[in-house]
Amino acid sequence: MEHPARHDPSPLALVLAASLAEVFFAWGYEAASVYPLRERIWGLGLALLGFGALLALLAGRRPAGRFYGAVAGAAVLLALMRTLKEGWRFYTLYADEDSDLLIFGALALLAAGWGVYWGERAACRAGTVTLWLAAGAGALVLLSLAGQCRLTNLPDEPLRPAAVGGAALSSLFFLPELLYWAERGGRQPGFGGRSAGYLGTVWAVQSLLWVLAALIWQEDAGAFQAARLGLLSVFRRFDILYMPVLLLLFYSRLVLGALWLARLRRRLGLPPGSLWWAAALTLAGSAFLYSGGLEIYLRGGEQALLWLAAVLYLMGSKRKRRA
Numbered sequence: 291m292e293h294p295a296r297h298d299p300s301p302l303a304l305v306l307a308a309s310l311a312e313v314f315f316a317w318g319y320e321a322a323s324v325y326p327l328r329e330r331i332w333g334l335g336l337a338l339l340g341f342g343a344l345l346a347l348l349a350g351r352r353p354a355g356r357f358y359g360a361v362a363g364a365a366v367l368l369a370l371m372r373t374l375k376e377g378w379r380f381y382t383l384y385a386d387e388d389s390d391l392l393i394f395g396a397l398a399l400l401a402a403g404w405g406v407y408w409g410e411r412a413a414c415r416a417g418t419v420t421l422w423l424a425a426g427a428g429a430l431v432l433l434s435l436a437g438q439c440r441l442t443n444l445p446d447e448p449l450r451p452a453a454v455g456g457a458a459l460s461s462l463f464f465l466p467e468l469l470y471w472a473e474r475g476g477r478q479p480g481f482g483g484r485s486a487g488y489l490g491t492v493w494a495v496q497s498l499l500w501v502l503a504a505l506i507w508q509e510d511a512g513a514f515q516a517a518r519l520g521l522l523s524v525f526r527r528f529d530i531l532y533m534p535v536l537l538l539l540f541y542s543r544l545v546l547g548a549l550w551l552a553r554l555r556r557r558l559g560l561p562p563g564s565l566w567w568a569a570a571l572t573l574a575g576s577a578f579l580y581s582g583g584l585e586i587y588l589r590g591g592e593q594a595l596l597w598l599a600a601v602l603y604l605m606g607s608k609r610k611r612r613a
Contacts, residue, residue, distance in 0.1 A: 301410065301474045302484055304417030305467045306491060307542035310424065312465055313496050314536055315376040325457040327504050328449055331497045333457025338489045340458075341468060345485045347604060348472035354606035356558055358599055362469060363554045365595035367568060368588055369466045370547045371575035374398060377540040378576070380533075395573045398544060403569070405545035406552055413545050420538045427535045435506065464596040465492075469603065470550050 325333065353359070378394045405413050471488065475481050551568055579585045 299411055299414040299418075300478075300484075301414050301417075302471065302488060303421050304414045304542060304546055305471045305474075306488055307417045307420045307424070307539050308546040309465050309467045309488070309492055310495060311373065311536075311539040311543040312467075313492060313499070314539060315373070315380060325453050325460070326447060326450075327500055328447070329453035329457045330461075330500060332449070332454045333459075334461045334496060335493055336454070336458040337461035337463075338493050340462065341464075342485060342489050344600060345468065345472055345476075345489075346482060348469075348600070349476040349481050350608055351472075351476065351603060352606045352608075353473060353603050355602070358602040358606070359554045359557045361595050361602060362599040363551060363558070363568075365592050365599060366466055366547050366550055366554075367572060367575070368592035368595070370544065370572045371579060372585075372589065372592070373540065373543050373547070374572060374576040375579045377537070377544075380536065380540070391577055392573065395576050398541070399548075399569045399573060401541065402544035402548040403565075405541075406548045406565075410549055413542075413549060416545075417542055420535075420542050424535050424539060427532055431532060432502075435502065464593055464600070466550075466592075466596060467546065469596065469599060470546065472603065473553075 353362075374395045375391070377398065378389065378391050381394060382389050405416075471485070475484065548565075552565060555562070555564055575588070579588065
């Protein structure tokens, strides 16, 4: 009996690339930023430990029923709306290009559809390449910024447990990729160890961005400013290197979301044409966010749907892991 799935590349690289897109574009610069640096780092670690425990509970389970598929699909749509808007914002502000959101979004979604056409294997391999490019670009940017860092900028204050708890609660932002990773890798041996590495990488990257901002600006600043300040003797600025890598992370998240929607469509028994409607809804939703709509409520709705999907997932039956 053949087992072709055993030869499929692991989706972890694609999942991590998509998660880092959330870290760079949106996560970590809102609610949690009101807490001191040290408390934020500890709080984020505690939050990710909680998500690690959730992944351990989800491992080996079969998602329960069509209702789970509908809830997860709705959450993915809301996440893609935000991702599309944030990607467009980055492109227009930091590439010094004036681009219409609808045109940019339509082209990005068509490119994501092309990734779905080539399948999960190709997307997983592309995710690996993206991660290596991101690591290389990040190392060069850090090297170029070394001379601008000042250790005296780091706050020297006692750790406050109450602030750690508040930062942990603020960091309980449910990444959609967690559920996708549980679905795709939960039956594989070594799932727990790979999950720990995945969440540890998210913690390390986010914490590094926070520390870097404190060392240079003595305040919170995004990863984009780091690239603009980065100078070496060969390159005047690192925008030309850094921006394409961030756009690749952004594209990885779009592709993963599109692949997941395609899987959920088959689970729900919907016609293939429903993916076109999903793309149109994503584009319209991102335009609504840009127009000054109730983004905070849509973000809250995304989180509520993801937690509900996790509960439904936990209600599913246990299944035997692959040897």
